[in-house]
Amino acid sequence: MKLFLASIQDKIQKGYSITIFPEAHIWPYYTKIRPFSAVSFRYPVEQNVPCFCLTNTYQARGKKKDKVKIVSYIDGPFYPDTSLTKAEQKRKLREEIYSCMVERSKNSTKETIKYVHK
Secondary structure: OHHHHHHHHHHHHOOOOOOOOOOOOOOOOOOOOOOOOOHHHHHHHHHOOOEEEEEEEEEEEOOOOOEEEEEEEEEEEEOOOOOOOHHHHHHHHHHHHHHHHHHHHOOOOOOOOOOOOO
């Protein structure tokens, strides 16, 4: 973990972007945003760098509206609020990004796969 964190810090300092999927798993064609924790937001908080979020939506297309077009939205930047504690900064970033993604996900017009929660 020590080398991983050092690598992230090095890449950020060199101007690279870091992509993290806070949901941990990708569900193809899922039209909602699954809950995720604030743990992934430690990196922008520790490095005091902005975050962006990417939300994929699925649009019906074709004559019969039976095909799918993916429309992606990139929102941001979202900045850590340095007036808060580190834990509060992570939670606030998570809430801002989660809310933004939930709003964007409402633009989906086509559900290709129906996921059933038990």
